[in-house]
Amino acid sequence: MKTLEFTTETSSNGIVEREFTLGDFDGALWSPASGAERAPLILMGHGGGNHHKSPAMSGRAARLVAIGGFNVATIDAPGHGRRPRTEHDEREIALMQQAMAAGEPVGPIVVPYNLHLAERAVPEWRATLDALQELPEIGPQGPVGYYGLNMGTAIGIPLTAAEPRIRAAVFGQFWPDPLAATAKRITVPVEYDLQWDDEHIPRAEGLALFDAFASKDKTLHANAGRHKELPRFEADSAAHFFVRHLGRATAA
Amino acid sequence: MKTLEFTTETSSNGIVEREFTLGDFDGALWSPASGAERAPLILMGHGGGNHHKSPAMSGRAARLVAIGGFNVATIDAPGHGRRPRTEHDEREIALMQQAMAAGEPVGPIVVPYNLHLAERAVPEWRATLDALQELPEIGPQGPVGYYGLNMGTAIGIPLTAAEPRIRAAVFGQFWPDPLAATAKRITVPVEYDLQWDDEHIPRAEGLALFDAFASKDKTLHANAGRHKELPRFEADSAAHFFVRHLGRATAA
Numbered sequence: 138m139k140t141l142e143f144t145t146e147t148s149s150n151g152i153v154e155r156e157f158t159l160g161d162f163d164g165a166l167w168s169p170a171s172g173a174e175r176a177p178l179i180l181m182g183h184g185g186g187n188h189h190k191s192p193a194m195s196g197r198a199a200r201l202v203a204i205g206g207f208n209v210a211t212i213d214a215p216g217h218g219r220r221p222r223t224e225h226d227e228r229e230i231a232l233m234q235q236a237m238a239a240g241e242p243v244g245p246i247v248v249p250y251n252l253h254l255a256e257r258a259v260p261e262w263r264a265t266l267d268a269l270q271e272l273p274e275i276g277p278q279g280p281v282g283y284y285g286l287n288m289g290t291a292i293g294i295p296l297t298a299a300e301p302r303i304r305a306a307v308f309g310q311f312w313p314d315p316l317a318a319t320a321k322r323i324t325v326p327v328e329y330d331l332q333w334d335d336e337h338i339p340r341a342e343g344l345a346l347f348d349a350f351a352s353k354d355k356t357l358h359a360n361a362g363r364h365k366e367l368p369r370f371e372a373d374s375a376a377h378f379f380v381r382h383l384g385r386a387t388a389a
Numbered sequence: 390m391k392t393l394e395f396t397t398e399t400s401s402n403g404i405v406e407r408e409f410t411l412g413d414f415d416g417a418l419w420s421p422a423s424g425a426e427r428a429p430l431i432l433m434g435h436g437g438g439n440h441h442k443s444p445a446m447s448g449r450a451a452r453l454v455a456i457g458g459f460n461v462a463t464i465d466a467p468g469h470g471r472r473p474r475t476e477h478d479e480r481e482i483a484l485m486q487q488a489m490a491a492g493e494p495v496g497p498i499v500v501p502y503n504l505h506l507a508e509r510a511v512p513e514w515r516a517t518l519d520a521l522q523e524l525p526e527i528g529p530q531g532p533v534g535y536y537g538l539n540m541g542t543a544i545g546i547p548l549t550a551a552e553p554r555i556r557a558a559v560f561g562q563f564w565p566d567p568l569a570a571t572a573k574r575i576t577v578p579v580e581y582d583l584q585w586d587d588e589h590i591p592r593a594e595g596l597a598l599f600d601a602f603a604s605k606d607k608t609l610h611a612n613a614g615r616h617k618e619l620p621r622f623e624a625d626s627a628a629h630f631f632v633r634h635l636g637r638a639t640a641a
Contacts (some may be wrong), residue, residue, distance in 0.1 A: 333600075333609070344596075347611075348585075356620075357585070357611035361604065368608075370633060374626065381622060 141268035150201050156190075159268055162261060164189050164212035164221055166269070167198040168372025169386065172206050174274050176386035180262065181211045182292050182385060185251065186230075187220035197372045203375035206386030207282075212265050214292060215257040223335055225253070232377065243337055251291035252316070253382050258292045259299060266302060280383040284375055286310045286330060287366070298322045305382035310335070310364065313342050317349035318357070323354040326354040328378045330371050335364045354382075393520035396618050405447065406447075411520055414472055414513060416441055416464035418521070419450040421638065422501045423543035426457050426526050428638030431631060432514065432555070433463045434537025434544050437503065438482075440470035440578070449536065449624045456628035458638030459534075460527055464503060464517050466544060467509040495589055496564050503543035504568070510544045518554060532635040536627055538562045538582060538619070550574045559627040563588070565594050569601035578606040582623050587616045606634075 139160040146155045151170045156163065169176065179201050183194050189211040198209040213219070216226040227336050229250040236243045270277045283306040286295040290308040298319050299306045306323070309330030313320075327350045331343035347357045356378075391412040398407045403422045408415065421428065431453050435446050441463040450461040453598045465471070468478035478552030481502040499549045522529045535558040537545040544559040549555045550571050558575070565572075583595035599609045608630075612620050 163627070302404060333607075355613045357586075357609065359599075359609040361607045368627075373629070377622075377625070377629075 139264060139268065141265075141272070145261060146367070150199070152199060154195075154198075154308075159265055162215075162267060163218055164210060165194070165198075167195075167202055167209040168274070169202050169206045169275070173208055174385050175177060175206055175276055176206050176208050177201055177280045177282065177379065177383035178208045178210065178266075179205075179282045179284055180266065180277045181209060182241075182258075182283070182296075183211060183214065183217070184286060185247065185288035186217070187288075188214045190218075191388075196369070197375070199285075201376045204373060205380045205383075207379065207383075209264065210269055210337050212238065213297060214288065215261070222241050226358060229253075244342075247288075247337075248312050248314070248316075251272050251288045252295075252310075254288065254342030255292040255295050260294055262292070262296050263300060266300070268354045278332040280304050282306060282383050284379075291316065294319050294323065297325065305347070305379060307378060309358075310338060310343070310367070311346060313346035313349060316348055319347035320333065321351050322349045324353070325350045326378070326382045328356050328358065330358050331363050332364055333359045337364050391516060391520065393517075393524070402451070404451060406450075408442075411464070412468050412515055414465050414467075415470055416462060416517060417446070417450075418551045419447075419454055419461040420526070421454050421458045424638050425460055427528055427531050428458050428460050428634035429532045429534065429631065430462065430518075430527055431457075431534045432518065433461060434510075434514075434535070434541030434548075435463060435466065435469070436538060437499065437540035438469070439540075440635045441465045442470075444503070448621070452624040453536075453628045453631065456625060457635075459628075459631065459635075460521075462517065462521055464513065466540065467506050467513070481505075484610060491630055495539050496594075499540075499589075500543070500564050500566070500568075502562075503540045504547075506540065506545040508549050511548045514544070514548050515552060518552070529544035534558060534631045534635050536631075543568065546571050546575065549577065557631060559630060561610075562590060562619070563597070563598060564590055569598055572598060572601035573603050574601045576605070578630070578634045579604045580610065580627060582610050582612070582619060584612045584616055584619055585613045589616050597630060 141157050141159045144159050145157045155166045157376045194211045201207045201209045215388045216222045283293050283303045284371045286309040290311040307328045308315045329347045354373045393411045395407045395409045405420045407418045446463045453459045453461045468474045485498045515622045533554045535545050535555045538561040542563040549558045557578045559580045
């Protein structure tokens with residue numbers, strides 16, 4: 138098992154941020170300045186073209202720490218952040234940019250490419266979870282949640298289906314085919330975000346992926362607006378969702 | 390203008406509950422024990438067959454006071470609580486019970502009956518709002534919200550469309566025809582609750598009513614479960630929604 142090595146540590150507004158490396162990828166761990174011991178752990182997957190310390194990731198981490206007192210971890214997906222791109226990555230990204238520029242549907246490119254990335258990413262996430270649970274402040278027993286939209290959902294659905302340690306998940310903004318088949322194997326509580334006027338993901342397709350989860354406890358949050366207009370208050374809602382299902386850190 | 394007269398006052402857990410009468414109907418006003426002055430006012434409409442002090446009303450009021458420090462008012466709908474039923478009320482209620490017992494769709498009875506009640510209820514709500522705004526602790530200037538599901542939505546949509554003082558609303562669980570035409574005139578922020586597996590309101594019809602609101606800022610919360618299984622945490626979500634749009638009482 139590869140060892141997680143912390144490279145930097147900064148602290149502000151009651152949140153400690155530590156960057157780490159694990160083998161050949163980078164990550165970050167946010168924790169409350171006090172009370173992090175044995176707090177529930179939230180794994181956050183970033184969106185396509187983004188990275189583990191993008192503003193969306195650090196912004197959501199801040200809300201999760203403030204509301205739930207959680208430990209929050211992100212890692213770079215394959216081909217993202219400082220990680221090298223394969224020829225396959227380069228080809229798919231070029232195709233995606235061509236489709237965007239031409240105003241053509243991106244789903245037929247994004248879906249298979251993101252599921253290809255998920256095959257590479259799921260073992261990396263499981264190794265990350267192993268390594269995080271070796272840390273004395275996290276430990277092997279605490280509840281774990283997953284939070285990722287867009288590509289973070291394409292990776293998170295197979296990860297959650299495969300990983301019994303994940304006990305609640307927030308997903309959103311992806312196409313159902315062929316991911317719905319995997320979603321049907323997920324029974325943990327799910328909160329699902331979609332944009333009601335998404336110009337990339339047809340409304341019926343977004344609803345179909347939500348419908349597929351086998352979870353008895355699942356909630357759809359559909360907000361008016363286009364793909365990139367997901368309201369920031371959904372991060373607060375996700376934090377309250379994790380508090381309901383994983384508990385709150387005692388000191389938070 | 391009829392005068393609002395308080396009949397009882399009790400206080401527990403930091404919440405003051407006062408019952409009142411206004412002409413020929415009863416109501417209740419919940420307020421924080423301190424800091425109620427000029428706090429935003431939430432009007433809550435109860436569901437069919439229910440009344441102004443049902444557990445759903447007092448339970449939601451408690452969450453609204455705790456989270457937002459709001460003043461929260463309910464009144465009995467026509468034919469509900471201690472109010473007399475008309476022959477029309479008796480006939481429609483009997484038809485509804487027959488349909489329920491026979492396992493037949495209730496929408497064809499509930500929809501026209503609830504819209505008939507709305508015609509009687511909307512002027513009563515406006516008179517109630519006038520009277521509440523005469524109270525020194527509420528005043529004429531503060532922001533007003535409306536929160537009502539089921540019959541509370543059948544009454545609340547025409548009320549909100551007619552009443553410019555209502556600046557944000559939480560609705561849910563109703564049929565679109567013919568209410569969608571009125572919803573199209575509503576532009577204030579809306580949060581809309583529906584049950585994904587509602588045995589009375591077909592999913593596509595629930596989604597169609599949400600779709601109809603003209604509001605740029607609107608959010609659908611769809612939860613797995615049947616009609617009566619709406620999760621209680623949606624009351625907390627409604628409170629956070631009103632805090633976002635109406636502000637929080639200073640002392641809350």
